[in-house]
Amino acid sequence: xxxxxxxxxxxxxxxxxxxxxxxASGFTLSNHNMKWVRQAPGKGLEWVSSxxxxxxxxxxxxxxxxxxxxxxxxxxxxxxLQMNSLxxxxxxxxxxxRDQGAGGGYSFDYWGQGTLVTVSx
Amino acid sequence: xxxxxxxxSSLSASVGDRVTITCRASQSISTFLNWYQQKPGKAPKLLIxxxxxxxxxxxxxxSGGGSGTHFTLTISSLQPEDFATYYxxxxxxxxxxxxxxxxxxxx
Numbered sequence: 001x002x003x004x005x006x007x008x009x010x011x012x013x014x015x016x017x018x019x020x021x022x023x024a025s026g027f028t029l030s031n032h033n034m035k036w037v038r039q040a041p042g043k044g045l046e047w048v049s050s051x052x053x054x055x056x057x058x059x060x061x062x063x064x065x066x067x068x069x070x071x072x073x074x075x076x077x078x079x080x081l082q083m084n085s086l087x088x089x090x091x092x093x094x095x096x097x098r099d100q101g102a103g104g105g106y107s108f109d110y111w112g113q114g115t116l117v118t119v120s121x
Numbered sequence: 122x123x124x125x126x127x128x129x130s131s132l133s134a135s136v137g138d139r140v141t142i143t144c145r146a147s148q149s150i151s152t153f154l155n156w157y158q159q160k161p162g163k164a165p166k167l168l169i170x171x172x173x174x175x176x177x178x179x180x181x182x183x184s185g186g187g188s189g190t191h192f193t194l195t196i197s198s199l200q201p202e203d204f205a206t207y208y209x210x211x212x213x214x215x216x217x218x219x220x221x222x223x224x225x226x227x228x
Contacts, residue, residue, distance in 0.1 A: 037165075044208065044219060044220075044221050044222045045159075045165065045210070045219040046219070047216050047219065050215060050217075059215045059216070061216055095164055095165075104170050105152075105170040105171030105174070106153065106217070107155040107167055107171070107210075107212060108165075108210075109167050109170075111164035111166075112164065113164055
């Protein structure tokens with residue numbers, strides 16, 4: 001059974017840092033591009049970052065570029081999001097998601113349960 | 122960046138109704154359009170990818186259509202478990218932006 005489990009969320013002051021982790025199981029992580037998507041309270045979904053299967057291609061939303069860093073360790077079946085210089089507007093539930101690849105129209109077929117990041121003084 | 126606009130933002134419908142949600146892209150995305158369902162407090166669930174292909178396990182009352190810039194999600198006969206928020210998303214280029222969502226409520 002495919003599972004994605006996020007961890008690392010919590011309450012942090014503006015300007016602070018957090019590192020989110022996403023533990024993958026039930027599939028071979030190295031075969032898939034992976035994503036981070038966030039959802040502010042009561043708002044819609046926002047794509048945050050993507051990383052290719054071998055980490056050779058990485059992309060960020062303009063809203064987080066220069067502050068967030070996505071990475072992965074295929075040997076540990078894990079995806080990460082290092083978040084620095086956090087702002088109040090980064091408050092959201094952060095989801096990791098699996099990209100189905102070309103055969104699935106590059107859609108996101110499995111999602112974690114999400115981890116809440118709250119940025120507040 | 123490609124902008125995705127859904128309409129309506131919300132709708133009220135009854136069990137058994139046929140419901141159609143529209144998604145428009147700010148430029149052509151071919152058929153790189155996906156639909157997700159999200160219930161309160163839960164992660165999104167993939168319903169349809171590549172405009173019209175049903176994800177495994179999704180009931181056939183869900184269908185998708187369109188191409189270019191205009192797309193639709195149709196629920197042929199609304200069921201109690203379908204009351205949720207629906208999002209379109211393009212996967213044509215990065216950033217893979219989402220629509221703002223359509224909340225389907227019980228009439």
